[in-house]
Amino acid sequence: MVVNPKGRCQCKDDGVKFIPPKRIEKIEVYPPSSSCQHMEIIVILKESGGQKCLNPESRFAKNLIKNAQKE
Amino acid sequence: MVVNPKGRCQCKDDGVKFIPPKRIEKIEVYPPSSSCQHMEIIVILKESGGQKCLNPESRFAKNLIKNAQKE
Numbered sequence: 001m002v003v004n005p006k007g008r009c010q011c012k013d014d015g016v017k018f019i020p021p022k023r024i025e026k027i028e029v030y031p032p033s034s035s036c037q038h039m040e041i042i043v044i045l046k047e048s049g050g051q052k053c054l055n056p057e058s059r060f061a062k063n064l065i066k067n068a069q070k071e
Numbered sequence: 072m073v074v075n076p077k078g079r080c081q082c083k084d085d086g087v088k089f090i091p092p093k094r095i096e097k098i099e100v101y102p103p104s105s106s107c108q109h110m111e112i113i114v115i116l117k118e119s120g121g122q123k124c125l126n127p128e129s130r131f132a133k134n135l136i137k138n139a140q141k142e
Contacts (some may be wrong), residue, residue: 031092042072 002007009036015053018060026063027054080107086124089131090114098125098135 010030026044030036041061042055054061072098095124097115101107112125112132 024102029098029100031095
């Protein structure tokens with residue numbers, strides 16, 4: 001669940017561990033900052049345009065970004 | 072320079088090779104898609120809110136995302 005009150009983390013929980021790649025429109029990576037001490041990854045979905053928090057620690061998240069860089 | 076006509080890549084050139092991390096608000100990673108065959112990284116800057124294309128092949132880009140995942 002993504003909430004975005006200024007000055008707090010955007011993801012209320014750890015986020016999902018997997019999102020089917022073909023559903024991914026865009027990946028937003030928020031480095032740690034004064035408003036949120038840990039990195040957050042928010043995935044924008046293709047059809048619905050909805051947003052999902054992706055658990056940065058999940059193997060999927062790590063592979064997703066590593067593979068995206070190999071293209 | 073970021074342009075965003077639907078159905079084409081958003082970055083007109085390879086993008087910059089370095090952006091001071093403390094200027095980074097958010098990193099947007101666009102996986103390859105039907106509208107653009109290669110991955111694109113667009114960095115949203117803190118103060119100006121401006122956008123810069125970051126060269127995905129640059130060492131900085133690769134380290135940026137790798138380090139962001141270690142936090």
